[in-house]
Amino acid sequence: MTRDDWGNVKQRLLKTVGQNNYTTWIDPLALGQMEGGIATVHVPTTFFGNYVSQNFSDLILHEMRSFDTSLSRLKFEVASKSPAPVTRQTDAIQPPRSTTPAAPSAATSYNAPLEKRFSFDTFVVGKPNELAHAAARRVAEGGPVTFNPLFLYGGVGLGKTHLMHAIAQELQARKPELNVLYLSAEQFMYRFVQALRDRKMMDFKEIFRTVDVLMVDDVQFIAGKDSTQEEFFHTFNALVDQNKQIIISADRAPQDIKDLEERVKSRLQCGLVVDLHPTDYELRLGILQTKVDSHRVSYPDLEMDDGILEFLAHRISTNVRVLEGALTRLFAFASLVGRRIDMDLTQDCLADVLRASERKITVEEIQRKVSDHYNIRLSDMIGPKRLRSFARPRQVAMYLCKHMTSRSLPEIGRRFGGRDHTTVMHGVKRIEELKVSDGQIAEDLELLRRSLEA
Numbered sequence: 170m171t172r173d174d175w176g177n178v179k180q181r182l183l184k185t186v187g188q189n190n191y192t193t194w195i196d197p198l199a200l201g202q203m204e205g206g207i208a209t210v211h212v213p214t215t216f217f218g219n220y221v222s223q224n225f226s227d228l229i230l231h232e233m234r235s236f237d238t239s240l241s242r243l244k245f246e247v248a249s250k251s252p253a254p255v256t257r258q259t260d261a262i263q264p265p266r267s268t269t270p271a272a273p274s275a276a277t278s279y280n281a282p283l284e285k286r287f288s289f290d291t292f293v294v295g296k297p298n299e300l301a302h303a304a305a306r307r308v309a310e311g312g313p314v315t316f317n318p319l320f321l322y323g324g325v326g327l328g329k330t331h332l333m334h335a336i337a338q339e340l341q342a343r344k345p346e347l348n349v350l351y352l353s354a355e356q357f358m359y360r361f362v363q364a365l366r367d368r369k370m371m372d373f374k375e376i377f378r379t380v381d382v383l384m385v386d387d388v389q390f391i392a393g394k395d396s397t398q399e400e401f402f403h404t405f406n407a408l409v410d411q412n413k414q415i416i417i418s419a420d421r422a423p424q425d426i427k428d429l430e431e432r433v434k435s436r437l438q439c440g441l442v443v444d445l446h447p448t449d450y451e452l453r454l455g456i457l458q459t460k461v462d463s464h465r466v467s468y469p470d471l472e473m474d475d476g477i478l479e480f481l482a483h484r485i486s487t488n489v490r491v492l493e494g495a496l497t498r499l500f501a502f503a504s505l506v507g508r509r510i511d512m513d514l515t516q517d518c519l520a521d522v523l524r525a526s527e528r529k530i531t532v533e534e535i536q537r538k539v540s541d542h543y544n545i546r547l548s549d550m551i552g553p554k555r556l557r558s559f560a561r562p563r564q565v566a567m568y569l570c571k572h573m574t575s576r577s578l579p580e581i582g583r584r585f586g587g588r589d590h591t592t593v594m595h596g597v598k599r600i601e602e603l604k605v606s607d608g609q610i611a612e613d614l615e616l617l618r619r620s621l622e623a
């Protein structure tokens with residue numbers, strides 16, 4: 170086969186594999202000796218040869234055979250670094266090793282810093298996160314890979330990053346010989362773009378494909394970023410093929426990440442997918458108790474009334490980050506003004522947080538609660554019947570909607586079977602009067618309000 174033929178083979182491959190694959194994998198190949206039906210193809214690194222051999226050798230051979238039908242096999246060899254012609258015999262391709270001497274230090278430079286306090290010791294376990302925690306613990310033991318990838322997902326501030334850091338730190342402590350690479354998806358993209366710009370794609374690939382454990386946080390970030398997704402997909406496959414552990418986190422389940430290619434989604438789902446559920450009251454209280462202990466170290470003289478933590482756990486249900494922030498602010502504030510932490514101080518200091526965390530109560534919720542309370546059907550409460558046994562609960566519900574939601578009177582009227590706003594106004598007024606004169610109504614209102622706020 171002449172050099173021109175080789176050039177033509179490459180041109181044909183360009184059409185088949187596309188520009189990206191061509192630039193990365195085909196263009197760097199050089200033709201070496203051809204002997205006894207075997208063509209030697211020179212590659213820059215062992216890893217490269219292995220990858221091309223697995224993914225493109227059939228195609229390359231097919232194209233070469235259209236110029237030389239005597240060819241039966243390809244042999245990939247690492248090209249000598251010397252500028253001499255590459256026709257010399259060099260090392261035969263070996264399967265890539267997990268820790269080539271250069272890889273750990275290079276990977277280390279890609280590692281995002283780990284937060285010491287995000288450890289398993291400081292992670293409070295409760296019903297909403299126990300499965301995610303157990304899976305994280307198992308992976309952190311560094312034993313045989315049983316589920317790959319481990320995909321952790323959950324809403325904002327529920328502890329995904331905390332668990333990821335805990336896994337990375339535990340692995341480093343238990344198995345220092347493992348090459349663990351932890352970074353965010355954003356950093357992955359940044360490294361990828363940088364490698365493209367500096368023409369260092371081979372180094373990039375070598376680093377990512379020689380790690381033992383790859384951990385990528387907030388993977389939803391690569392949604393809609395086509396080339397990064399493509400590269401991530403190849404990295405992912407290469408590592409899974411080598412049975413290397415991958416741990417991914419995201420703010421939602423793989424199938425719910427918009428603008429993520431189907432093949433990436435399905436790859437992400439093929440291991441164990443576990444979610445961190447929104448916190449419940451017990452978990453929030455547990456977290457607060459743990460955090461208070463650490464605050465007490467910084468503020469040993471501060472005193473706190475009983476019931477404050479319970480109040481916060483009850484009222485701030487958005488996410489753990491907000492909860493932590495509230496506690497930090499409370500301690501700092503109390504120490505500045507030199508007062509004990511009581512309910513007044515808490516409400517003063519955290520007024521904005523408490524307001525923002527107020528749970529939004531809906532008209533439907535109120536209607537359901539009130540009809541349950543008075544033991545009538547929801548359809549009767551909303552429907553046209555004017556019977557007193559339906560009309561009074563309806564007015565109670567309207568009153569609660571007016572006071573516990575931000576809906577306007579016409580909107581409330583619409584939700585009550587399309588009634589006019591004047592009917593709602595009349596109902597609300599009637600209940601306001603009864604609240605003063607009728608102890609039973611006052612009691613009902615109080616009960617309902619408490620149960621809706623719970």
Ligand SMILES: Nc1ncnc2c1ncn2[C@@H]1O[C@H](COP(=O)(O)OP(=O)(O)OP(=O)(O)O)[C@@H](O)[C@H]1O
Nearest residue numbers: 291292293324325326327328329330331456489490
């Ligand atoms: N179960 C828990 N025990 C102790 N601390 C927790 C727990 N869950 C969350 N936290 C704390 O809450 C804060 C937010 O957690 P983290 O950063 O891990 O959230 P995230 O799920 O990664 O959020 P985001 O989606 O914003 O990245 C951290 O300070 C973390 O330590």
